[in-house]
Structures are given as C-alpha cells and as structure tokens.
Amino acid sequence: MSENIYATQGAPTIALVGFENAFSEILTDCNFNDKEVVHFENGMKMVSAWSEHNINIVAIISYSEIMAPAGLALIETLKKRELPVVPFFLVVNYFNPNLRKLALTAGISDVFRIPLKAKRIEKRVNFLIDNWNQLKDNIIPKVPPIKNIGFAKRTFDVFFAGLALFFLSPLFLIIYIMIKMESKGPVFYYSLRAGTGFKVFKFYKFRSMFVNADQRIKDLKHLNQYDIDAGSKDTTEKIRETHCSQCAAEGKCQYPLYADNIQWCEKDFKDAKMASSGSAFFKIKNDPRITKVGNFIRNTSIDELPQLWNVIIGDMSIVGNRPLPLYEAEKLTTDKYVLRFAAPAGITGLWQVEKRGKGDMSEDERLMLDNTYAKNQSFVNDIKLILKTIPALLQKENV
Template sequence: MEAVLPFNSQNFSADLSIDSQPVSAKDLTRHILRIGFPANALENEYALGATLFTNTTLQGAVNSIIASEQIDALFVHPDQLTPALQPLKTLAKAQAIPLVVYSAKYDQQCRELALKNGVDDYFYGSITAAYLKRLEFITKLKNYKNKRGNKPYVKQAMDDAPKIKLWALKRTFDILVSGTALLFLSPIMLLVALLIKLESKGPVFYISKRAGSGYKIFDFYKFRSMRIGADAELAKLAHLNQYSEQTDGSVFFKLKNDPRVSRLGQVLRDTSLDELPQLINVLKGDMSLVGNRPLPLYEAEKLTKDQIAWRFLAPAGITGLWQVTKRGKENMSEEERIQLDMEYAMNNSFLYDMKIFVGTFPALIQKQRV
C-alpha cells in the first residue's frame, strides 16, 4: 500500500518526503489540482505515493492547462459549480483530464449537483490508490471519446430523465429481488456456511477486491470454494489457464479442473451456490443482478485501454451476457468474452436485462468444470 502523508500544497516547488525518501515536484508521476479549496485546509490534502495535490483557482487551473503543465486530474470544490466553471470543463474535455467534484464527507445534494453539471465524477473522503486507478480509467475513456470524434454513446443519446428512470427501475428491481432472495435463501446459505466450516478450517467467505462499473473497486463476496492460500498458487498453475492457448499475454485467468477447489467447493461451483453472497453486494449497490462481471484487479488493469475500457461503463453484475451464452464451455475465446462484454455495455436496457436474467437459470448448472 502506498504511503499517505500530510502535505502542505501551497508551494508546489517545495520538496516532500515519502517513506524518508525526498521527492521533488519534477519527479512526481501525478499532479492533481484542487480548485476553490481553502489554502490553509490541510486535513484533506495528501501526497499519496508520487501524487501531488496543489491548491489553485479556476483561472489558475485554466492557465496551467493552457501552459501544458502536467495535470492529471482536477478536483473542484462544490462551491465552484457555477457557469464560471465552463471554460475549465471545455479544456478538461479537450485534454482528457478528469474533472471531479470533491467533498470531505458524502453529501447527496452535492452529488446531484455534480451530476447535473456534467462533471466526470463525484468523490468524497480520503484519496486512495484504488481511486487513483479510477482516475486513470476516466482519462483513458475521455481519450477514447476524443479519438472517435466524441460520437455519442448509445445510451448517452437518451435524455437525462429517461436515463434516471431507467436506473431507478433497475435499482428497484435489484433491491426487491436481492432482498427477497436473501430472505428465502438464508437457510441454504447458513447450511452452506456450516458445511464449509466442517470441511476445512478458514473463513466461510472469500472476499476479494474487484473493479466494477466505472472501475469502482469494492469488496466482492463468495462462499469459499478453495483451500486456504489458493491465491498464492496462481503462478504455479498458469499452464492450466483456459485462455493461455488462445491469446498471448492473456487478460483473463480461469483454470480447467482447478486443483485448488475442495470437494464441497466443486459442488458449490457446479450449482452456482458459491455466488449467493453476491446478493449482499447487490443489496449494497456495489453490483446489479445483471451486468458485466466485476473483474479481479490484475485482470481489470489489462482492460483499461482503447475501446475495451467501455466494458466498464456497464453495471457490474452477478450474471451477464457472456455467462448465459458461453458459461461452462471450453471453446470460449478471450476475444469472444470481451466482445460480449462490449455488446452489453453498448446496448444494455431494462428489457435486455430481463432477457438475460431469465436466461440465467438454465445456465446455473455448469456442464464443464471451468
């Protein structure tokens, strides 16, 4: 984990120390401008790894971009969401610089105002390495839009009101179904948890960091189906990767007849019971019932380039297009899986989700152990 140290951003040319190693401004890999924040407000200012945060004004930010200074993101105070922000928005769009409204604590009104003003993101709290990854994704996505002439994304052609209604309908469906499912399936989940405990020592749940919609990183829940320490064995089992024979430098990693899976774990995987804890992710809002599969970070980092990054525009989901069409089949290529994710990202709708959701049930029982 990168170090997080207090930093006085009033003087960009000043040296700072990270892990007792002096780092000067010229050595920094990221430079983020904070616009409209009090110069003496240090509690929310950080040097994170080799990232420097500098306080400035709207005009100062405009001048920095025009002068071709290294600017990797713009954090704007909510008070700056006025018509005076437009010149900076225009420059940020042209230069593919993420424009983010930031507040120290979550504020629903601030979030709504940010979305209304068409900025790239709203963020609150401490800046983390995970959020810096999201900024990289936003940058690549904006670059891609600029390269394709900023042609409208299929769903962006819709008016704001229909989009909000569509999201509300999808979210309502997710809450109702996941909440009801958790209620009725709780006896089965308790039984599975007991069986896992009886079979081997270790936690009941497997929790990992995943990248979901917009490259937002969250804790992803599954019932543990492998022996303890299975993640450390990935390198030794690379030759069993389902995708290794199809693509050099494969993005995805899925094993055939994974030797790390326990006897109970194989039953859970074959019946998809290991996926049930993800209903908690859906209820929390990390995921949807239908969407593109949230990826482990080592896979997600390989997919944030060019048009492939568009797959992260779609909601993260328990089930999705590639699962219902190709799940459990060995002949699924890496290119096919990426294309199916892209197709869903470009064409998802509530009715499309319902079609995929219904098609999920026949796919729950895997025919092959992959």
C-alpha cells in the first residue's frame, strides 16, 4: 500500500519504512492476519502521518542500518513525539553481536539480517504484536549508567553558551563572509552524531571543507593518521564507486551532511564496514580537502562555535567527550569502549586538552582519555578543563 493511501480508519497497521520496492515480494508473502501494510518513504514521513492522521500503527519495520537515520535516530524521534510504543523491527545488511546489544537496549524489538526469510518475519512480527501488552512492561534496558549533568553544570552551560553567542555574533558575521568569498556552498552544515547514551542528534559546524570533500576520502585513505597499519595495507584495493548496498536500495546516502538545500556524503558506508583492525577514526595532517579559511577556523577551533547552539538546546555540554559520526560510533559498542558514551557529549574535553600540540595520538590513547573523563566527570573537573582549554588552543599543530 502506498503511503499516500492510508489504512482504513482505526485498522491495525504495520508501517514499512524505507523499503520502496526492495523485498516487496518477501513482505507480500507474509501473512500478517488482519493488519494492513502501509509503505513510507522515510521515517519522518511516517511520523508526520502517524501524528496528523491518527493511524493505528501496531508495528514498524524499518529498512535501515542500526546507526543510520531510520534506525536509532527514528527511535529517538518517536520518543520525543511521545507516540505510542509499538514493536520496532530493523532490516539490516551489516550486523554483529555488539550492534545487536545496542539495538535491543535502545528499544528495537528485533533485527532481521539480509537475506530475509518470510516465515521468520511473519512469526516474530505477529507474536510481538499479539503479546505486546504483556511484553513491553518486561523490557528493562541495560544501558551504561549515564552521568547526570546536574543543575550546576547545566546552568553553567546555558549561561556560558548564551553569553558566548551574544559576544561572538560579530565574529560569526566575519567568518560567514570569509567562507562565502572563498568557496561555493553553504556556510553552516549539520551531520548526525552519536552523543550521550548513543543518542543521535544534529551537530552544527562552520563548513571548513570543499563541498565535494567526501569524494576524495578513498584517494587519501593511506594518509589516515589513526591507522598505524596503513603502510602495510594494499592501497590498490578497489573501493566501491557507487552507493553501498544499503544506500543503493534506498537510492541515497544514509550518512549525509545537510546544509540548506545541499546534501553530500560524510563517509562512504563501505569504509565503515571494514574489518575490525581498521581504525574507527579518520584524520589527515595538512588535509588538502580543507579550504584556507577552513584551515584557520579549525586550528583556532572557530569551526566549532555553532555547537554553542547544541549546548543551548541540551544536546551537548561545554565540556564532555566529542560526539561521534554514526559510522565511527557503530564500531565502539564493545564493553571496552562503550563507557565513553556514558559521559556528556561536549565541545571540548580531556583528549583535546591533554594531547593537542603534543604530537600524534593513537586511537587507543584517544579512547582511553574518553573513558578516563567518563569515570571522573564532575563539575569541578570540567572547570579545570575549561581553564586548560585556552592555552591548548594556542598550539600550532593542525588537528
């Protein structure tokens, strides 16, 4: 059924998100008893239709990777809109035990990995729908304990961010003009980031790269500062020139950057699914993708200033662990690394202060410092880090 033809008023409805024509035959073979099936192009259209037309949705099946917009981010949107809690299923290409744990603790009822089996989908979906009233109250998420920001930290965040936005408004205008004069494209952009408790939110920055920067990642992969084994890897390995299987099925990138009416890919999804020996982070010294103005605003951390708005609305704090791109966060779901997500997401943090200007930093060092901050986070320690941040900004290293 098309999303433009909604289910019979009050009829139990199963919402299919993002499938379009993918796996239509398999889903058609499923017997969902008296439930009607409605297709939605994406999660936001489903949420809007659910709210505006009072559809009786009893289950959601979304074709999306766990960390993509129609995965955990959609779960968060449903919670914010205070829509009814119903069984939520994901159909994914990429999967591992750690992602399964993350999905289930976030509120996803079950995950189906491609290739799909109609009988399994039919059995699981019907069972959970029929027994949902008894099962939903027994679901107790086992997530790492989240650090409570506290009244003092939140008050300081709002006061400091508001004051900074007011006094820095002339600087915002100057940077706006400089970026516009040097290169075509939007001045601000946002991408999706995983912050405290793997919460996904919009992360704002000044644009410091050329708009087509993502297209050059595959050509610069061997320069990755975090990949200590890069020299021994076969740099001639063929990298997919088009979308990965997930993005190809959707007809668009699942990890985009957004700015005005422009959208471009943040990271080729296939890179995110490399063997675990690959680095979770991507960083290059003297990165040629960066504009001249971008190089200046990065070295002075001016490109981070729009995140003050993230602080005002509560997505981030002034001090905390850096929120990560989704393709990086999905590689850090093991017990060894998950602790970093228990701390507040922040603009500046321990690893920026401790390592800036002191040479290269390995991935393990960065994660160790993130975990250390999470263990020792307090308002007093945050103030100490803020006092150390200013001299750290004067270092000459390109970071």
